[in-house]
Amino acid sequence: MSRVAKKAVALPKGVECAVKDNSITVKGPKGTLKLAMLPGTGVVVENGEVTFSTNDENGSTKMAGTTRALVYNMVHGVSQGYERKLELVGVGYRATMAGKDLNLTLGFSHPVVFKAPEGITLATPTQTEVIIQGSDKQSVGQVAAKIRAFRPPEPYKGKGVRYAGEKITLKEAKKA
The missing domain is CATH 3.90.930.12 (Ribosomal protein L6)
Known part of the structure; x- marks a missing residue:
């Protein structure tokens, strides 16, 4: 054993x-x-x-x-419950709540609407923060990964949706 x-x-x-x-x-x-x-x-x-x-x-x-x-x-x-925090980094990137739906403005030509699954609570204390809470560890992590997948951090400027405290290693731009 x-x-x-x-x-x-x-x-x-x-x-x-x-x-x-x-x-x-x-x-x-x-x-x-x-x-x-x-x-x-x-x-x-x-x-x-x-x-x-x-x-x-x-x-x-x-x-x-x-x-x-x-x-x-x-x-x-x-x-006690589980919680994940996401940060939106980028000019014009913001998150708002509309009822139980999360509206994300991520630089696309349209807003991204994410509906929270059963047992998950979404909150936006500021325009650039999203807090995901729930009692099931797997579903909280899965929802955080789905939201992050809408616009993962890009390696040149670091813009995108990232986990709180996540370090993004930036690449150097091409030199002419």
């Missing part, structure tokens, strides 16, 4: 975990997340902790560590 799977996941106050019908359900103040059990893993919930083991005797499936990491992310998501 992996070293990761040997460490139990502690359930914070207000978070419940249930294992039924080959699925794990984690419920907390920020929502409910569900995960299909990976093959060859055993999950036990007792005394406010979730422990993991392998059900396979010959060790052909080694998914206990992966299951533990996924359950930890679910517990963290329903208790």
